[in-house]
Amino acid sequence: MIWPLLYAALWKLAPPLIGHYLRRRARKQPEYLQHWDERWARGEPRADDAHGAIWVHAVSVGETRAAAPLVAALRARWPDKPLLITQMTPTGRETALSLYPDACVRYLPYDAPDAVARFLGRYQPMFGVLMETELWPHLIAGCRAHGVPLFLANARLSERSARGYRRAAGLIGPALASLDGVAAQSEDDAARLRALGARQVAVCGNLKFDITPPPQAAALAAQLRQWRGERPLWMAASTREGEEALLLDALPADSPAVLLLTPRHPQRFAEVAELLRARGIPFQRRSNNTALRADTRVWLGDSMGEMFAYYQAVDLAFIGGSLLPLGGQNLIEPAAVGCPVLIGPSTFNFAEVTRLALAEGAARQVADADELHRTVATLLADPDARQRMGAAGLAFAQRHRGATARTLAHLLGCVGEAVD
Known part of the structure:
Protein backbone atom coordinates (compact mmCIF):
# COMPACT_ATOMS: atom_id res chain seq x y z
CA MET A 1 0.00 0.00 0.00
CA ASN A 206 1.38 -1.03 -34.82
CA LEU A 207 -1.19 1.58 -35.87
CA LYS A 208 1.57 3.61 -37.53
CA PHE A 209 1.61 1.12 -40.41
CA ASP A 210 -1.95 2.22 -41.24
CA ILE A 211 -1.15 5.93 -41.54
CA THR A 212 -1.39 7.26 -45.10
CA PRO A 213 0.41 10.38 -46.37
CA PRO A 214 -1.77 13.50 -46.42
CA PRO A 215 -2.93 14.44 -49.94
CA GLN A 216 -0.88 17.63 -50.00
CA ALA A 217 2.40 15.80 -49.27
CA ALA A 218 3.01 14.75 -52.89
CA ALA A 219 2.65 18.30 -54.22
CA LEU A 220 4.98 19.69 -51.55
CA ALA A 221 7.50 16.92 -52.26
CA ALA A 222 7.49 17.89 -55.92
CA GLN A 223 8.17 21.50 -54.96
CA LEU A 224 11.02 20.47 -52.66
CA ARG A 225 12.56 18.34 -55.44
CA GLN A 226 12.40 21.33 -57.74
CA TRP A 227 14.11 23.51 -55.14
CA ARG A 228 16.86 20.93 -54.54
CA GLY A 229 17.76 20.74 -58.21
CA GLU A 230 20.16 17.99 -59.31
CA ARG A 231 22.11 17.77 -56.06
CA PRO A 232 21.88 14.61 -53.95
CA LEU A 233 19.73 15.18 -50.85
CA TRP A 234 19.60 13.03 -47.74
CA MET A 235 17.79 13.60 -44.48
CA ALA A 236 18.50 13.29 -40.78
CA ALA A 237 14.97 13.04 -39.41
CA SER A 238 13.69 13.77 -35.90
CA THR A 239 17.15 14.36 -34.45
CA ARG A 240 17.49 14.88 -30.71
CA GLU A 241 19.71 17.14 -28.62
CA GLY A 242 23.34 16.10 -28.95
CA GLU A 243 22.89 14.26 -32.22
CA GLU A 244 23.11 17.30 -34.50
CA ALA A 245 26.59 18.13 -33.18
CA LEU A 246 27.73 14.55 -33.87
CA LEU A 247 26.33 14.67 -37.40
CA LEU A 248 27.74 18.10 -38.23
CA ASP A 249 31.19 17.45 -36.79
CA ALA A 250 31.49 14.31 -38.95
CA LEU A 251 30.05 15.98 -42.08
CA PRO A 252 32.50 15.38 -44.95
CA ALA A 253 33.83 18.66 -46.32
CA ASP A 254 34.01 17.34 -49.89
CA SER A 255 30.52 15.81 -50.10
CA PRO A 256 28.36 17.13 -52.97
CA ALA A 257 25.21 16.11 -51.10
CA VAL A 258 22.93 18.39 -49.10
CA LEU A 259 21.77 17.32 -45.65
CA LEU A 260 18.11 18.05 -44.81
CA LEU A 261 18.31 18.32 -41.01
CA THR A 262 14.99 18.16 -39.15
CA PRO A 263 15.13 18.39 -35.33
CA ARG A 264 12.48 16.42 -33.46
CA HIS A 265 11.30 19.38 -31.39
CA PRO A 266 10.42 22.75 -32.98
CA GLN A 267 11.65 24.71 -29.95
CA ARG A 268 15.16 23.57 -30.94
CA PHE A 269 15.13 24.97 -34.48
CA ALA A 270 16.95 28.14 -33.40
CA GLU A 271 19.43 26.16 -31.30
CA VAL A 272 20.36 23.96 -34.27
CA ALA A 273 20.72 27.03 -36.47
CA GLU A 274 23.27 28.33 -33.96
CA LEU A 275 25.17 25.05 -34.13
CA LEU A 276 25.44 25.49 -37.89
CA ARG A 277 26.56 29.11 -37.61
CA ALA A 278 29.17 28.23 -34.99
CA ARG A 279 30.67 25.67 -37.35
CA GLY A 280 30.59 27.97 -40.37
CA ILE A 281 28.43 25.53 -42.33
CA PRO A 282 26.42 27.27 -45.07
CA PHE A 283 22.74 26.54 -44.50
CA GLN A 284 19.29 27.84 -45.24
CA ARG A 285 15.91 27.35 -43.65
CA ARG A 286 13.10 25.39 -45.24
CA SER A 287 10.71 28.06 -43.94
CA ASN A 288 12.25 30.61 -46.32
CA ASN A 289 10.51 28.83 -49.22
CA THR A 290 13.39 29.29 -51.65
CA ALA A 291 15.46 27.02 -53.87
CA LEU A 292 18.76 25.73 -52.54
CA ARG A 293 21.70 28.03 -53.09
CA ALA A 294 24.80 26.62 -54.74
CA ASP A 295 26.82 26.87 -51.52
CA THR A 296 24.18 25.40 -49.16
CA ARG A 297 25.36 22.26 -47.37
CA VAL A 298 22.53 21.91 -44.85
CA TRP A 299 18.83 22.60 -45.32
CA LEU A 300 17.29 23.16 -41.90
CA GLY A 301 13.82 21.59 -41.83
CA ASP A 302 12.22 24.14 -39.52
CA SER A 303 8.60 23.23 -40.25
CA MET A 304 5.87 21.09 -38.74
CA GLY A 305 3.67 18.50 -40.41
CA GLU A 306 5.83 18.04 -43.52
CA MET A 307 7.68 14.81 -42.77
CA PHE A 308 5.90 12.76 -45.44
CA ALA A 309 6.79 15.38 -48.05
CA TYR A 310 10.40 15.37 -46.88
CA TYR A 311 10.61 11.58 -47.13
CA GLN A 312 9.26 11.70 -50.68
CA ALA A 313 11.72 14.42 -51.70
CA VAL A 314 15.01 12.95 -50.42
CA ASP A 315 17.20 10.11 -51.67
CA LEU A 316 17.42 8.41 -48.27
CA ALA A 317 16.72 9.15 -44.60
CA PHE A 318 18.50 8.56 -41.32
CA ILE A 319 16.15 8.25 -38.33
CA GLY A 320 17.24 10.28 -35.32
CA GLY A 321 17.06 9.47 -31.64
CA SER A 322 19.21 6.44 -32.46
CA LEU A 323 22.80 7.74 -32.44
CA LEU A 324 22.59 8.42 -28.71
CA PRO A 325 20.93 6.03 -26.21
CA LEU A 326 17.48 7.54 -26.73
CA GLY A 327 15.65 4.58 -28.26
CA GLY A 328 15.09 5.83 -31.80
CA GLN A 329 12.09 7.30 -33.62
CA ASN A 330 9.50 6.07 -36.11
CA LEU A 331 10.98 4.53 -39.26
CA ILE A 332 7.65 3.35 -40.67
CA GLU A 333 6.77 6.64 -42.41
CA PRO A 334 9.84 6.78 -44.71
CA ALA A 335 9.56 3.07 -45.49
CA ALA A 336 5.89 3.52 -46.39
CA VAL A 337 6.77 5.97 -49.19
CA GLY A 338 9.72 3.98 -50.52
CA CYS A 339 12.49 6.01 -48.89
CA PRO A 340 15.59 3.98 -47.95
CA VAL A 341 16.15 4.06 -44.18
CA LEU A 342 19.27 4.20 -42.02
CA ILE A 343 19.11 3.76 -38.25
CA GLY A 344 21.65 4.09 -35.45
CA PRO A 345 22.48 1.63 -32.66
CA SER A 346 19.80 2.70 -30.14
CA THR A 347 16.36 1.40 -31.08
CA PHE A 348 14.71 0.19 -27.85
CA ASN A 349 11.60 2.35 -28.36
CA PHE A 350 10.99 0.71 -31.76
CA ALA A 351 12.80 -2.60 -31.26
CA GLU A 352 10.31 -4.85 -33.05
CA VAL A 353 9.76 -2.50 -36.00
CA THR A 354 13.51 -2.02 -36.39
CA ARG A 355 14.15 -5.78 -36.24
CA LEU A 356 11.58 -6.41 -38.96
CA ALA A 357 12.78 -3.56 -41.19
CA LEU A 358 16.39 -4.77 -41.01
CA ALA A 359 15.39 -8.38 -41.66
CA GLU A 360 13.28 -7.40 -44.66
CA GLY A 361 15.91 -5.19 -46.27
CA ALA A 362 14.05 -1.92 -45.74
CA ALA A 363 16.72 -0.44 -43.45
CA ARG A 364 20.42 -0.58 -42.62
CA GLN A 365 21.97 0.02 -39.22
CA VAL A 366 25.10 2.07 -38.50
CA ALA A 367 27.20 2.25 -35.35
CA ASP A 368 28.06 5.95 -35.22
CA ALA A 369 28.12 9.24 -37.12
CA ASP A 370 31.25 8.39 -39.10
CA GLU A 371 29.79 5.11 -40.34
CA LEU A 372 26.54 6.93 -41.12
CA HIS A 373 28.28 9.39 -43.43
CA ARG A 374 30.21 6.59 -45.14
CA THR A 375 27.00 4.62 -45.68
CA VAL A 376 25.21 7.70 -47.00
CA ALA A 377 28.01 8.27 -49.53
CA THR A 378 27.91 4.63 -50.61
CA LEU A 379 24.15 4.61 -51.12
CA LEU A 380 24.04 7.98 -52.88
CA ALA A 381 26.51 6.52 -55.39
CA ASP A 382 24.39 3.37 -55.86
CA PRO A 383 20.89 4.12 -57.16
CA ASP A 384 20.15 0.42 -57.66
CA ALA A 385 20.77 -0.30 -53.97
CA ARG A 386 18.52 2.60 -53.01
CA GLN A 387 15.82 1.32 -55.33
CA ARG A 388 15.99 -2.13 -53.75
CA MET A 389 15.78 -0.68 -50.24
CA GLY A 390 12.88 1.56 -51.24
CA ALA A 391 10.96 -1.35 -52.76
CA ALA A 392 11.64 -3.44 -49.67
CA GLY A 393 10.34 -0.57 -47.53
CA LEU A 394 7.10 -0.37 -49.47
CA ALA A 395 6.59 -4.13 -49.14
CA PHE A 396 7.50 -4.02 -45.43
CA ALA A 397 4.97 -1.27 -44.72
CA GLN A 398 2.22 -2.96 -46.70
CA ARG A 399 2.84 -6.36 -45.10
CA HIS A 400 2.25 -5.07 -41.58
CA ARG A 401 -0.89 -3.03 -42.16
Whole structure:
Protein backbone atom coordinates (compact mmCIF):
# COMPACT_ATOMS: atom_id res chain seq x y z
CA MET A 1 0.00 0.00 0.00
CA ILE A 2 2.98 2.32 0.36
CA TRP A 3 3.23 3.20 -3.37
CA PRO A 4 -0.34 4.56 -3.74
CA LEU A 5 0.08 6.61 -0.56
CA LEU A 6 3.39 8.06 -1.72
CA TYR A 7 1.96 8.81 -5.16
CA ALA A 8 -1.05 10.63 -3.66
CA ALA A 9 1.25 12.61 -1.36
CA LEU A 10 3.40 13.58 -4.33
CA TRP A 11 0.43 15.19 -6.07
CA LYS A 12 -0.32 17.29 -2.99
CA LEU A 13 3.17 18.78 -3.28
CA ALA A 14 3.35 18.90 -7.08
CA PRO A 15 1.44 22.08 -8.17
CA PRO A 16 4.15 24.69 -7.42
CA LEU A 17 6.84 22.42 -8.89
CA ILE A 18 4.79 21.93 -12.04
CA GLY A 19 4.24 25.67 -12.32
CA HIS A 20 8.01 26.17 -12.18
CA TYR A 21 8.50 23.42 -14.79
CA LEU A 22 5.99 24.97 -17.21
CA ARG A 23 7.56 28.42 -16.85
CA ARG A 24 10.97 26.96 -17.56
CA ARG A 25 9.68 25.14 -20.65
CA ALA A 26 8.02 28.38 -21.77
CA ARG A 27 11.42 30.07 -22.12
CA LYS A 28 11.88 28.12 -25.35
CA GLN A 29 8.20 27.47 -26.12
CA PRO A 30 5.89 30.24 -24.84
CA GLU A 31 2.81 28.10 -25.58
CA TYR A 32 3.48 26.28 -22.31
CA LEU A 33 2.07 29.36 -20.56
CA GLN A 34 -1.31 28.94 -22.26
CA HIS A 35 -4.36 26.95 -21.11
CA TRP A 36 -3.13 26.42 -17.55
CA ASP A 37 -6.73 26.03 -16.41
CA GLU A 38 -7.02 22.86 -18.49
CA ARG A 39 -3.95 21.36 -16.85
CA TRP A 40 -5.91 21.26 -13.58
CA ALA A 41 -9.41 20.93 -15.13
CA ARG A 42 -10.40 24.31 -13.72
CA GLY A 43 -12.26 27.22 -15.26
CA GLU A 44 -15.79 27.74 -16.44
CA PRO A 45 -17.44 25.27 -18.85
CA ARG A 46 -17.03 26.22 -22.51
CA ALA A 47 -19.54 26.11 -25.31
CA ASP A 48 -17.47 23.57 -27.27
CA ASP A 49 -16.96 21.16 -24.37
CA ALA A 50 -17.69 17.65 -25.67
CA HIS A 51 -20.01 15.67 -23.39
CA GLY A 52 -20.37 11.90 -23.73
CA ALA A 53 -17.60 11.89 -26.31
CA ILE A 54 -15.25 9.33 -27.75
CA TRP A 55 -12.11 10.34 -25.85
CA VAL A 56 -8.60 9.69 -27.16
CA HIS A 57 -5.50 10.73 -25.21
CA ALA A 58 -2.24 11.08 -27.16
CA VAL A 59 0.58 12.73 -25.25
CA SER A 60 2.34 14.56 -28.11
CA VAL A 61 2.85 14.76 -31.88
CA GLY A 62 3.85 11.18 -32.67
CA GLU A 63 1.05 9.63 -30.65
CA THR A 64 -1.50 12.09 -32.05
CA ARG A 65 -0.56 11.16 -35.61
CA ALA A 66 -0.49 7.45 -34.77
CA ALA A 67 -4.04 7.72 -33.45
CA ALA A 68 -5.40 9.03 -36.78
CA PRO A 69 -6.44 5.70 -38.36
CA LEU A 70 -8.01 4.50 -35.10
CA VAL A 71 -9.85 7.80 -34.64
CA ALA A 72 -11.25 7.47 -38.17
CA ALA A 73 -12.44 3.93 -37.38
CA LEU A 74 -14.02 4.99 -34.08
CA ARG A 75 -15.85 7.86 -35.75
CA ALA A 76 -17.12 5.56 -38.48
CA ARG A 77 -18.39 3.20 -35.77
CA TRP A 78 -20.05 5.99 -33.74
CA PRO A 79 -20.65 8.78 -36.29
CA ASP A 80 -23.01 10.77 -34.07
CA LYS A 81 -20.68 11.01 -31.08
CA PRO A 82 -18.44 14.03 -30.49
CA LEU A 83 -14.66 13.57 -30.30
CA LEU A 84 -12.50 14.69 -27.37
CA ILE A 85 -8.72 14.67 -27.98
CA THR A 86 -6.32 15.35 -25.12
CA GLN A 87 -2.55 15.98 -25.09
CA MET A 88 0.20 17.04 -22.71
CA THR A 89 2.35 19.20 -25.03
CA PRO A 90 1.71 22.35 -27.12
CA THR A 91 3.01 20.66 -30.29
CA GLY A 92 0.67 17.73 -29.69
CA ARG A 93 -2.21 20.15 -29.24
CA GLU A 94 -1.32 21.98 -32.46
CA THR A 95 -1.18 18.68 -34.32
CA ALA A 96 -4.57 17.63 -32.97
CA LEU A 97 -6.15 20.93 -33.99
CA SER A 98 -4.76 20.40 -37.50
CA LEU A 99 -5.79 16.75 -37.84
CA TYR A 100 -9.17 16.97 -36.11
CA PRO A 101 -10.54 20.49 -36.70
CA ASP A 102 -14.05 19.56 -35.50
CA ALA A 103 -12.88 17.86 -32.30
CA CYS A 104 -12.81 19.24 -28.78
CA VAL A 105 -9.06 19.55 -28.10
CA ARG A 106 -7.87 19.95 -24.51
CA TYR A 107 -4.89 19.27 -22.30
CA LEU A 108 -5.28 16.23 -20.10
CA PRO A 109 -5.10 17.42 -16.50
CA TYR A 110 -2.24 16.31 -14.33
CA ASP A 111 -2.85 13.17 -12.34
CA ALA A 112 -4.07 14.82 -9.13
CA PRO A 113 -7.28 13.10 -7.92
CA ASP A 114 -9.33 16.31 -7.71
CA ALA A 115 -8.25 17.39 -11.21
CA VAL A 116 -9.10 13.96 -12.61
CA ALA A 117 -12.55 14.07 -10.96
CA ARG A 118 -13.27 17.53 -12.40
CA PHE A 119 -12.18 16.43 -15.88
CA LEU A 120 -14.32 13.29 -15.88
CA GLY A 121 -17.27 15.12 -14.35
CA ARG A 122 -17.12 17.83 -16.99
CA TYR A 123 -16.75 15.68 -20.10
CA GLN A 124 -18.32 12.38 -19.01
CA PRO A 125 -16.72 10.49 -21.92
CA MET A 126 -18.45 7.45 -23.37
CA PHE A 127 -15.10 5.63 -23.17
CA GLY A 128 -11.41 6.51 -23.30
CA VAL A 129 -8.46 5.34 -25.38
CA LEU A 130 -4.94 5.96 -24.08
CA MET A 131 -2.26 5.82 -26.76
CA GLU A 132 0.93 3.81 -26.32
CA THR A 133 2.22 4.00 -22.72
CA GLU A 134 0.19 6.71 -21.00
CA LEU A 135 -0.35 5.12 -17.59
CA TRP A 136 -1.71 7.59 -15.03
CA PRO A 137 -2.85 5.70 -11.91
CA HIS A 138 -5.29 8.31 -10.59
CA LEU A 139 -6.80 8.81 -14.03
CA ILE A 140 -7.28 5.08 -14.46
CA ALA A 141 -8.80 4.76 -10.98
CA GLY A 142 -11.02 7.79 -11.63
CA CYS A 143 -12.35 6.26 -14.83
CA ARG A 144 -13.16 3.06 -12.98
CA ALA A 145 -14.98 5.05 -10.26
CA HIS A 146 -16.95 7.11 -12.84
CA GLY A 147 -17.86 4.07 -14.94
CA VAL A 148 -15.79 5.19 -17.95
CA PRO A 149 -14.33 2.19 -19.83
CA LEU A 150 -10.64 2.74 -20.54
CA PHE A 151 -8.55 1.03 -23.22
CA LEU A 152 -4.80 1.16 -23.95
CA ALA A 153 -4.09 1.18 -27.69
CA ASN A 154 -0.88 0.77 -29.71
CA ALA A 155 0.69 -0.20 -26.40
CA ARG A 156 4.43 -0.63 -26.25
CA LEU A 157 6.70 -1.26 -23.30
CA SER A 158 10.44 -1.68 -23.71
CA GLU A 159 12.39 -3.91 -21.34
CA ARG A 160 14.07 -0.78 -20.04
CA SER A 161 10.72 0.80 -19.15
CA ALA A 162 9.41 -2.47 -17.75
CA ARG A 163 12.31 -2.61 -15.29
CA GLY A 164 11.35 0.83 -14.01
CA TYR A 165 7.69 -0.12 -13.71
CA ARG A 166 8.58 -3.29 -11.81
CA ARG A 167 10.17 -1.15 -9.12
CA ALA A 168 6.78 0.53 -8.65
CA ALA A 169 4.70 -2.61 -9.17
CA GLY A 170 2.44 -1.74 -6.26
CA LEU A 171 1.30 1.35 -8.13
CA ILE A 172 1.49 0.27 -11.79
CA GLY A 173 0.12 -3.25 -11.35
CA PRO A 174 -3.32 -2.19 -10.05
CA ALA A 175 -3.52 0.55 -12.70
CA LEU A 176 -2.86 -1.90 -15.53
CA ALA A 177 -5.29 -4.42 -14.05
CA SER A 178 -8.00 -1.72 -13.99
CA LEU A 179 -7.83 -1.14 -17.74
CA ASP A 180 -10.67 -2.73 -19.70
CA GLY A 181 -8.36 -3.90 -22.46
CA VAL A 182 -4.92 -3.51 -24.02
CA ALA A 183 -3.93 -3.66 -27.71
CA ALA A 184 -0.18 -4.33 -27.76
CA GLN A 185 2.10 -3.71 -30.71
CA SER A 186 4.07 -6.96 -30.40
CA GLU A 187 4.27 -10.24 -28.51
CA ASP A 188 7.16 -8.90 -26.43
CA ASP A 189 5.16 -5.80 -25.47
CA ALA A 190 2.17 -7.98 -24.58
CA ALA A 191 4.26 -10.30 -22.40
CA ARG A 192 5.79 -7.43 -20.45
CA LEU A 193 2.39 -5.78 -19.92
CA ARG A 194 0.80 -9.04 -18.76
CA ALA A 195 3.70 -9.64 -16.35
CA LEU A 196 2.99 -6.25 -14.77
CA GLY A 197 -0.71 -7.02 -14.29
CA ALA A 198 -2.53 -6.06 -17.50
CA ARG A 199 -5.58 -8.12 -18.43
CA GLN A 200 -7.40 -8.58 -21.74
CA VAL A 201 -4.18 -8.08 -23.71
CA ALA A 202 -4.16 -8.82 -27.45
CA VAL A 203 -1.38 -8.34 -30.00
CA CYS A 204 -2.84 -6.05 -32.66
CA GLY A 205 0.22 -4.61 -34.38
CA ASN A 206 1.38 -1.03 -34.82
CA LEU A 207 -1.19 1.58 -35.87
CA LYS A 208 1.57 3.61 -37.53
CA PHE A 209 1.61 1.12 -40.41
CA ASP A 210 -1.95 2.22 -41.24
CA ILE A 211 -1.15 5.93 -41.54
CA THR A 212 -1.39 7.26 -45.10
CA PRO A 213 0.41 10.38 -46.37
CA PRO A 214 -1.77 13.50 -46.42
CA PRO A 215 -2.93 14.44 -49.94
CA GLN A 216 -0.88 17.63 -50.00
CA ALA A 217 2.40 15.80 -49.27
CA ALA A 218 3.01 14.75 -52.89
CA ALA A 219 2.65 18.30 -54.22
CA LEU A 220 4.98 19.69 -51.55
CA ALA A 221 7.50 16.92 -52.26
CA ALA A 222 7.49 17.89 -55.92
CA GLN A 223 8.17 21.50 -54.96
CA LEU A 224 11.02 20.47 -52.66
CA ARG A 225 12.56 18.34 -55.44
CA GLN A 226 12.40 21.33 -57.74
CA TRP A 227 14.11 23.51 -55.14
CA ARG A 228 16.86 20.93 -54.54
CA GLY A 229 17.76 20.74 -58.21
CA GLU A 230 20.16 17.99 -59.31
CA ARG A 231 22.11 17.77 -56.06
CA PRO A 232 21.88 14.61 -53.95
CA LEU A 233 19.73 15.18 -50.85
CA TRP A 234 19.60 13.03 -47.74
CA MET A 235 17.79 13.60 -44.48
CA ALA A 236 18.50 13.29 -40.78
CA ALA A 237 14.97 13.04 -39.41
CA SER A 238 13.69 13.77 -35.90
CA THR A 239 17.15 14.36 -34.45
CA ARG A 240 17.49 14.88 -30.71
CA GLU A 241 19.71 17.14 -28.62
CA GLY A 242 23.34 16.10 -28.95
CA GLU A 243 22.89 14.26 -32.22
CA GLU A 244 23.11 17.30 -34.50
CA ALA A 245 26.59 18.13 -33.18
CA LEU A 246 27.73 14.55 -33.87
CA LEU A 247 26.33 14.67 -37.40
CA LEU A 248 27.74 18.10 -38.23
CA ASP A 249 31.19 17.45 -36.79
CA ALA A 250 31.49 14.31 -38.95
CA LEU A 251 30.05 15.98 -42.08
CA PRO A 252 32.50 15.38 -44.95
CA ALA A 253 33.83 18.66 -46.32
CA ASP A 254 34.01 17.34 -49.89
CA SER A 255 30.52 15.81 -50.10
CA PRO A 256 28.36 17.13 -52.97
CA ALA A 257 25.21 16.11 -51.10
CA VAL A 258 22.93 18.39 -49.10
CA LEU A 259 21.77 17.32 -45.65
CA LEU A 260 18.11 18.05 -44.81
CA LEU A 261 18.31 18.32 -41.01
CA THR A 262 14.99 18.16 -39.15
CA PRO A 263 15.13 18.39 -35.33
CA ARG A 264 12.48 16.42 -33.46
CA HIS A 265 11.30 19.38 -31.39
CA PRO A 266 10.42 22.75 -32.98
CA GLN A 267 11.65 24.71 -29.95
CA ARG A 268 15.16 23.57 -30.94
CA PHE A 269 15.13 24.97 -34.48
CA ALA A 270 16.95 28.14 -33.40
CA GLU A 271 19.43 26.16 -31.30
CA VAL A 272 20.36 23.96 -34.27
CA ALA A 273 20.72 27.03 -36.47
CA GLU A 274 23.27 28.33 -33.96
CA LEU A 275 25.17 25.05 -34.13
CA LEU A 276 25.44 25.49 -37.89
CA ARG A 277 26.56 29.11 -37.61
CA ALA A 278 29.17 28.23 -34.99
CA ARG A 279 30.67 25.67 -37.35
CA GLY A 280 30.59 27.97 -40.37
CA ILE A 281 28.43 25.53 -42.33
CA PRO A 282 26.42 27.27 -45.07
CA PHE A 283 22.74 26.54 -44.50
CA GLN A 284 19.29 27.84 -45.24
CA ARG A 285 15.91 27.35 -43.65
CA ARG A 286 13.10 25.39 -45.24
CA SER A 287 10.71 28.06 -43.94
CA ASN A 288 12.25 30.61 -46.32
CA ASN A 289 10.51 28.83 -49.22
CA THR A 290 13.39 29.29 -51.65
CA ALA A 291 15.46 27.02 -53.87
CA LEU A 292 18.76 25.73 -52.54
CA ARG A 293 21.70 28.03 -53.09
CA ALA A 294 24.80 26.62 -54.74
CA ASP A 295 26.82 26.87 -51.52
CA THR A 296 24.18 25.40 -49.16
CA ARG A 297 25.36 22.26 -47.37
CA VAL A 298 22.53 21.91 -44.85
CA TRP A 299 18.83 22.60 -45.32
CA LEU A 300 17.29 23.16 -41.90
CA GLY A 301 13.82 21.59 -41.83
CA ASP A 302 12.22 24.14 -39.52
CA SER A 303 8.60 23.23 -40.25
CA MET A 304 5.87 21.09 -38.74
CA GLY A 305 3.67 18.50 -40.41
CA GLU A 306 5.83 18.04 -43.52
CA MET A 307 7.68 14.81 -42.77
CA PHE A 308 5.90 12.76 -45.44
CA ALA A 309 6.79 15.38 -48.05
CA TYR A 310 10.40 15.37 -46.88
CA TYR A 311 10.61 11.58 -47.13
CA GLN A 312 9.26 11.70 -50.68
CA ALA A 313 11.72 14.42 -51.70
CA VAL A 314 15.01 12.95 -50.42
CA ASP A 315 17.20 10.11 -51.67
CA LEU A 316 17.42 8.41 -48.27
CA ALA A 317 16.72 9.15 -44.60
CA PHE A 318 18.50 8.56 -41.32
CA ILE A 319 16.15 8.25 -38.33
CA GLY A 320 17.24 10.28 -35.32
CA GLY A 321 17.06 9.47 -31.64
CA SER A 322 19.21 6.44 -32.46
CA LEU A 323 22.80 7.74 -32.44
CA LEU A 324 22.59 8.42 -28.71
CA PRO A 325 20.93 6.03 -26.21
CA LEU A 326 17.48 7.54 -26.73
CA GLY A 327 15.65 4.58 -28.26
CA GLY A 328 15.09 5.83 -31.80
CA GLN A 329 12.09 7.30 -33.62
CA ASN A 330 9.50 6.07 -36.11
CA LEU A 331 10.98 4.53 -39.26
CA ILE A 332 7.65 3.35 -40.67
CA GLU A 333 6.77 6.64 -42.41
CA PRO A 334 9.84 6.78 -44.71
CA ALA A 335 9.56 3.07 -45.49
CA ALA A 336 5.89 3.52 -46.39
CA VAL A 337 6.77 5.97 -49.19
CA GLY A 338 9.72 3.98 -50.52
CA CYS A 339 12.49 6.01 -48.89
CA PRO A 340 15.59 3.98 -47.95
CA VAL A 341 16.15 4.06 -44.18
CA LEU A 342 19.27 4.20 -42.02
CA ILE A 343 19.11 3.76 -38.25
CA GLY A 344 21.65 4.09 -35.45
CA PRO A 345 22.48 1.63 -32.66
CA SER A 346 19.80 2.70 -30.14
CA THR A 347 16.36 1.40 -31.08
CA PHE A 348 14.71 0.19 -27.85
CA ASN A 349 11.60 2.35 -28.36
CA PHE A 350 10.99 0.71 -31.76
CA ALA A 351 12.80 -2.60 -31.26
CA GLU A 352 10.31 -4.85 -33.05
CA VAL A 353 9.76 -2.50 -36.00
CA THR A 354 13.51 -2.02 -36.39
CA ARG A 355 14.15 -5.78 -36.24
CA LEU A 356 11.58 -6.41 -38.96
CA ALA A 357 12.78 -3.56 -41.19
CA LEU A 358 16.39 -4.77 -41.01
CA ALA A 359 15.39 -8.38 -41.66
CA GLU A 360 13.28 -7.40 -44.66
CA GLY A 361 15.91 -5.19 -46.27
CA ALA A 362 14.05 -1.92 -45.74
CA ALA A 363 16.72 -0.44 -43.45
CA ARG A 364 20.42 -0.58 -42.62
CA GLN A 365 21.97 0.02 -39.22
CA VAL A 366 25.10 2.07 -38.50
CA ALA A 367 27.20 2.25 -35.35
CA ASP A 368 28.06 5.95 -35.22
CA ALA A 369 28.12 9.24 -37.12
CA ASP A 370 31.25 8.39 -39.10
CA GLU A 371 29.79 5.11 -40.34
CA LEU A 372 26.54 6.93 -41.12
CA HIS A 373 28.28 9.39 -43.43
CA ARG A 374 30.21 6.59 -45.14
CA THR A 375 27.00 4.62 -45.68
CA VAL A 376 25.21 7.70 -47.00
CA ALA A 377 28.01 8.27 -49.53
CA THR A 378 27.91 4.63 -50.61
CA LEU A 379 24.15 4.61 -51.12
CA LEU A 380 24.04 7.98 -52.88
CA ALA A 381 26.51 6.52 -55.39
CA ASP A 382 24.39 3.37 -55.86
CA PRO A 383 20.89 4.12 -57.16
CA ASP A 384 20.15 0.42 -57.66
CA ALA A 385 20.77 -0.30 -53.97
CA ARG A 386 18.52 2.60 -53.01
CA GLN A 387 15.82 1.32 -55.33
CA ARG A 388 15.99 -2.13 -53.75
CA MET A 389 15.78 -0.68 -50.24
CA GLY A 390 12.88 1.56 -51.24
CA ALA A 391 10.96 -1.35 -52.76
CA ALA A 392 11.64 -3.44 -49.67
CA GLY A 393 10.34 -0.57 -47.53
CA LEU A 394 7.10 -0.37 -49.47
CA ALA A 395 6.59 -4.13 -49.14
CA PHE A 396 7.50 -4.02 -45.43
CA ALA A 397 4.97 -1.27 -44.72
CA GLN A 398 2.22 -2.96 -46.70
CA ARG A 399 2.84 -6.36 -45.10
CA HIS A 400 2.25 -5.07 -41.58
CA ARG A 401 -0.89 -3.03 -42.16
CA GLY A 402 -4.16 -3.94 -40.46
CA ALA A 403 -3.59 -2.91 -36.84
CA THR A 404 -6.56 -0.52 -36.92
CA ALA A 405 -9.11 -3.23 -37.70
CA ARG A 406 -7.59 -5.58 -35.12
CA THR A 407 -7.50 -2.85 -32.46
CA LEU A 408 -11.10 -1.82 -33.08
CA ALA A 409 -12.25 -5.43 -32.90
CA HIS A 410 -10.43 -5.95 -29.60
CA LEU A 411 -11.78 -2.68 -28.19
CA LEU A 412 -15.33 -3.67 -29.08
CA GLY A 413 -14.78 -7.06 -27.50
CA CYS A 414 -13.56 -5.46 -24.28
CA VAL A 415 -15.84 -2.44 -23.88
CA GLY A 416 -18.53 -2.88 -26.55
CA GLU A 417 -21.37 -3.92 -24.26
CA ALA A 418 -20.66 -0.99 -21.94
CA VAL A 419 -20.86 1.63 -24.68
CA ASP A 420 -23.34 0.30 -27.27
